[in-house]
């Protein structure tokens with residue numbers, strides 16, 4: 759007879775990550791916000807909400823606990839003399855705007871022109887997320903990602919283009935959906951040389 763696998767027998771494997779403790783002060787702040795929004799924080803459906811919201815915010819903001827530059831610490835020297843553009847294109851990311859703490863949802867393209875070493879390609883996305891998972895404005899996010907790669911890899915050029923939609927513009931305020939904000943930062947050869955800049959923008963699809 760076929761054995762049926764019961765995931766419960768895996769013990770800790772199905773338990774999920776341990777939940778962090780939420781200080782009462784934080785939970786109370788969220789209760790106050792619920793009450794101020796017009797609902798009753800003590801009704802059944804909202805009883806656990808303050809703790810869930812608090813943990814969700816810790817997750818949205820987990821970049822504060824990360825050093826983005828750490829991700830660029832391991833580089834590879836042996837890349838067969840590769841000295842052309844390396845591009846990670848259309849990386850989806852989420853952040854929150856520092857004005858309304860509303861979601862910023864978008865994509866980033868990150869490119870660099872290596873000098874004598876390259877980095878594991880996933881690390882470019884890790885740098886992006888480490889800065890995005892904070893309260894941000896898109897201009898600063900763009901600059902921080904570019905500066906981090908520039909300082910960490912010391913390449914010939916860095917280009918970062920970010921395109922995002924801001925919920926503070928789509929879901930509230932001016933309520934204008936479908937608009938994207940585009941920001942860019944060009945460094946080194948991508949800033950100084952028009953042909954290099956055009957080349958990287960074309961590879962990014964702009």
Ligand SMILES: Nc1nc2c(ncn2[C@@H]2O[C@H](COP(=O)(O)OP(=O)(O)OP(=O)(O)O)[C@@H](O)[C@H]2O)c(=O)[nH]1
Nearest residue numbers: 855856857858894895896897924926927930931932
């Ligand atoms: N430059 C920039 N502005 C942003 C970003 N995220 C949100 N904003 C804007 O920040 C501004 C904050 O403006 P305020 O006038 O202080 O706030 P507000 O009264 O809520 O503004 P409205 O959104 O126009 O209702 C708004 O225009 C937002 O659209 C960002 O990443 N970069």
Ligand SMILES: [Zn+2]
Nearest residue numbers: 855857858926
């Ligand atoms: Zn906002």
